[in-house]
Amino acid sequence: MAYTTRRIGVVLFQLGGPDSLEAIEPFLFNLFCDPDIIDFPFARIGRKPLAKLISSTRARKVQHHYATIGGGSPIRRFTEQQARALQRKLTESGLNARCFVAMRYWHPFTVEAIEQLRAARCDEVVLLPLYPHYSSTTTGSSLNEWRRQFREALPVHSVEPFYRHELYLQALVEKIDETLARFADPERPEIVFSAHSVPVAVIEKGDPYQHQIEETVELLMQRGGWRNHHRLCYQSKVGASKWLQPSLHTALRELAVQKNREVCVVPVSFVSDHVETLGEIDHEARAEAAKLGIQRFEMTSGLNDSPTFIAALADLVGAAIDIDSGRERGRESFAVAAH
Numbered sequence: 001m002a003y004t005t006r007r008i009g010v011v012l013f014q015l016g017g018p019d020s021l022e023a024i025e026p027f028l029f030n031l032f033c034d035p036d037i038i039d040f041p042f043a044r045i046g047r048k049p050l051a052k053l054i055s056s057t058r059a060r061k062v063q064h065h066y067a068t069i070g071g072g073s074p075i076r077r078f079t080e081q082q083a084r085a086l087q088r089k090l091t092e093s094g095l096n097a098r099c100f101v102a103m104r105y106w107h108p109f110t111v112e113a114i115e116q117l118r119a120a121r122c123d124e125v126v127l128l129p130l131y132p133h134y135s136s137t138t139t140g141s142s143l144n145e146w147r148r149q150f151r152e153a154l155p156v157h158s159v160e161p162f163y164r165h166e167l168y169l170q171a172l173v174e175k176i177d178e179t180l181a182r183f184a185d186p187e188r189p190e191i192v193f194s195a196h197s198v199p200v201a202v203i204e205k206g207d208p209y210q211h212q213i214e215e216t217v218e219l220l221m222q223r224g225g226w227r228n229h230h231r232l233c234y235q236s237k238v239g240a241s242k243w244l245q246p247s248l249h250t251a252l253r254e255l256a257v258q259k260n261r262e263v264c265v266v267p268v269s270f271v272s273d274h275v276e277t278l279g280e281i282d283h284e285a286r287a288e289a290a291k292l293g294i295q296r297f298e299m300t301s302g303l304n305d306s307p308t309f310i311a312a313l314a315d316l317v318g319a320a321i322d323i324d325s326g327r328e329r330g331r332e333s334f335a336v337a338a339h
Helices: 021-032 042-067 076-092 108-121 139-149 165-181 198-202 209-224 250-255 275-291 307-324
Strands: 004-014 095-103 124-129 156-158 190-194 230-234 262-267 294-297
Touching: 004 139, 004 230, 004 307, 042 275, 076 095, 076 307, 095 108, 095 230, 095 307, 108 139, 124 307, 139 165, 139 307, 156 190, 165 209, 165 262, 165 307, 190 209, 190 250, 198 209, 198 262, 209 230, 209 307, 230 250, 230 275, 250 262, 275 294
Parallel strands: 004 095, 004 124, 124 156, 190 230, 190 262, 262 294
Antiparallel strands: none
């Protein structure tokens, strides 16, 4: 990574999460008001009333998930830890860098990150979506919000989907190895990769998310060299429309029918722990597995501030600057999904 005296502002994007039980409904309202999430004919008229209806209903359903993990999502805390660790790593590498967190649906919002960026007097910006895989519902939504809010005349570079990055894959392998080591026989449990689901309609429009998730599982199994049986499933479906299948619930039922008694769940699409991992998997799915007769249920922890993962992020930032250094200053370079 080349040394530079220019101050680099790195913006880490995440979806965010409610920091209290009272924040659940407004957080969900912001989510379902997103045109990249809810889109239909005459949506400009009907989106907010529909978002209000869905968020009020959904808030009651998911409140117990947040209650079981302390009354709020830890995703802000983990993302800010990642930002601090990344800033230290970049500084050690010779970059004059400042890292900021921009959440899509709860504090700190993108506009708050932009204010911090402005106050830090950064000379150029690197956009770092913390979504390894591209989807219009995650990376696309975060970058669209950035475009709507950012008005500064600064060079802007963007990190592309990084699910193939060697250090990212290695960080996941390390977490899986750590978890398998907790079993009496590490080769016995079935490895269940669980990714956040998205509507099938999104995939049918050309979204590469499903393909990238499937490729990630293949790359991990090759790199890890495990001989365990494995499968891929999806979680966190919302609403009545068709989403990617099979669900985590279906996978657990199939495992029980097949007399599998040991399971290692890998939240493969997430880079930090939050309600989908700590609540849906480590609490709800664990309890369901026990009822089904699965005797040993383990979940890999999130990458969080894993040194290997932070090294991956630092490498991605350095590459984004190097790749874009020859481009016209001031020109924005936004992520393009790798097909």
